[in-house]
Amino acid sequence: MLDAILLLLAQAEAVTPAAEDAKPPVTAETADDGSCDEARQQGTDTRTITICAQRPQGYRLNPDVMAAKKMKRSGRSGAPRPPENFKQDTCATVGPMGCRGQGIIDIPTAVIAAAQMAARAAKGENVGEMFQTDKQYSEYELYLIAKAQREAREEEELAAKARAKLKAQNAGAKRASVADEPQAQE
Numbered sequence: 001m002l003d004a005i006l007l008l009l010a011q012a013e014a015v016t017p018a019a020e021d022a023k024p025p026v027t028a029e030t031a032d033d034g035s036c037d038e039a040r041q042q043g044t045d046t047r048t049i050t051i052c053a054q055r056p057q058g059y060r061l062n063p064d065v066m067a068a069k070k071m072k073r074s075g076r077s078g079a080p081r082p083p084e085n086f087k088q089d090t091c092a093t094v095g096p097m098g099c100r101g102q103g104i105i106d107i108p109t110a111v112i113a114a115a116q117m118a119a120r121a122a123k124g125e126n127v128g129e130m131f132q133t134d135k136q137y138s139e140y141e142l143y144l145i146a147k148a149q150r151e152a153r154e155e156e157e158l159a160a161k162a163r164a165k166l167k168a169q170n171a172g173a174k175r176a177s178v179a180d181e182p183q184a185q186e
Contacts, residue, residue: 063146063150064143064146064147064150065143065146067146067149067150068139068142068143068145068146069139069142071142071145071146072139072142113130116130117130
């Protein structure tokens with residue numbers, strides 16, 4: 001049995017190198033932007049694959065995303081708060097009567113809150129925002145804030161450049177008119 005297995009393995013090894021020699025290996029070449037057409041025209045060999053693509057010019061991080069991350073790290077988005085402890089120890093009486101007045105609900109306030117919740121739900125708004133006392137911005141909201149700040153800053157820079165250009169044109173026009181006036185008077 002062992003002899004048969006060894007014989008089969010020897011035959012498989014003898015056949016394998018001959019089969020590999022018959023087929024040339026597949027190669028891959030990369031071509032830059034200019035030589036892509038030349039590589040296609042020269043490529044009559046069907047075993048060679050030419051990949052024509054622009055090389056990446058690096059990558060650039062989105063400045064708005066980076067500003068949003070910086071805002072989040074710096075704490076302008078609201079620092080994480082420790083969990084609240086909702087225990088109430090306002091009743092400090094000792095005796096068999098205990099505390100009186102516990103469990104009383106302010107009914108008018110509860111009705112107003114329920115009406116506001118129903119109105120928000122009917123409009124499709126977020127009801128949970130009613131119970132948020134400290135606004136925590138999400139990463140997307142921070143991104144939108146950073147983007148708006150960047151766009152406002154860019155618009156202000158463009159406006160400043162336009163004002164400077166207009167001042168330069170006005171100053172040049174005044175110099176030209178001042179230079180022309182004495183010649184006209186002579």
